[in-house]
Amino acid sequence: MKYENILVDQRDNVGLITLHRPKALNALCAALMDELTHAIEKFDKDDGIGCMVLTGSEKAFAAGADIKEMSDKTYIEVMRDDFITANWEAAAKARKPIIAAVAGYALGGGCELAMMCDFILAAENAKFGQPEINLGVIPGAGGTQRLTRFVGKSKAMEMCLTGRMMDAQEAERCGLVSRIIADEDLLDEALDVAQKIAEKSLPSVLTAKECVNVAYETGLKEGVHYERRVFHALFAFDDKAEGMNAFIEKRQPKFSDK
Numbered sequence: 349m350k351y352e353n354i355l356v357d358q359r360d361n362v363g364l365i366t367l368h369r370p371k372a373l374n375a376l377c378a379a380l381m382d383e384l385t386h387a388i389e390k391f392d393k394d395d396g397i398g399c400m401v402l403t404g405s406e407k408a409f410a411a412g413a414d415i416k417e418m419s420d421k422t423y424i425e426v427m428r429d430d431f432i433t434a435n436w437e438a439a440a441k442a443r444k445p446i447i448a449a450v451a452g453y454a455l456g457g458g459c460e461l462a463m464m465c466d467f468i469l470a471a472e473n474a475k476f477g478q479p480e481i482n483l484g485v486i487p488g489a490g491g492t493q494r495l496t497r498f499v500g501k502s503k504a505m506e507m508c509l510t511g512r513m514m515d516a517q518e519a520e521r522c523g524l525v526s527r528i529i530a531d532e533d534l535l536d537e538a539l540d541v542a543q544k545i546a547e548k549s550l551p552s553v554l555t556a557k558e559c560v561n562v563a564y565e566t567g568l569k570e571g572v573h574y575e576r577r578v579f580h581a582l583f584a585f586d587d588k589a590e591g592m593n594a595f596i597e598k599r600q601p602k603f604s605d606k
């Protein structure tokens with residue numbers, strides 16, 4: 349597939365995807381979402397990739413779904429074409445981790461896309477919001493659900509009802525982002541973290557990600573049971589022996605992903 353709205357690159361074992369529609373603050377049009385889906389699925393299948401980074405520009409991660417493209421759509425069109433479900437959820441479905449490196453605006457679908465990633469590193473200038481209420485709609489790519497799980501009911505309700513933005517400091521305080529990074533260091537730090545993840549044993553990475561996600565989707569008892577089963581299963585892997593022996597022998601592990 350030819351990419352016209354994203355840039356795709358590989359740095360060591362990290363797949364880097366940059367949203368690149370500068371004239372529209374990376375508004376998430378259908379063509380961009382098709383390309384993003386393709387790129388994520390390709391990296392997810394690539395044995396040379398252990399982690400992905402999704403980023404935008406210094407001014408905008410993404411300013412939301414493309415309002416100009418959406419403005420003429422009717423109920424029957426969005427329902428029939430399965431708008432959002434059709435090509436927006438690759439980040440949430442990927443098995444390998446995806447880090448969102450967010451600078452500038454992450455609004456509406458942009459905030460929702462960042463929340464579909466596994467964690468968010470925010471530049472100091474990042475601004476998050478779900479302003480769909482100002483357009484006479486509501487968040488449609490999981491915002492009412494994921495934001496509530498990230499930040500709790502009170503703040504999610506305020507954000508969705510008023511459409512106000514929160515800055516990086518507030519986003520870190522309420523748990524929406526894992527860390528704030530100086531603007532100029534954001535991408536390097538995200539790539540560095542991603543490479544560290546890529547160097548771990550892939551089965552451990554895939555199962556750790558799955559287990560943390562289960563915490564969102566089930567109750568505690570069921571989640572801990574799931575974790576315990578997966579933890580036991582990892583004892584069948586060569587990488588468990590290698591990781592533990594390396595610790596005992598005071599050396600770095602050499603994982604084979606087996």
Ligand code: CAA
Nearest residue numbers: 371372373375411412413414415416456457479487488489
């Ligand atoms: N869709 C389409 N175009 C957009 C856009 C969007 N979401 N956001 C920005 N743009 C375009 C603008 O129309 C403008 O294009 P022109 O130069 O051709 O007029 C260009 O990007 C630059 O934008 P601004 O001039 O508005 O830039 P600014 O710095 O003055 O303001 C902003 C920045 C506050 C982010 C403002 O652009 C804005 O409010 N954007 C819309 C944010 C929004 O409402 N997002 C939610 C979309 S709905 C959604 O996402 C639904 C869902 O849940 C899936």
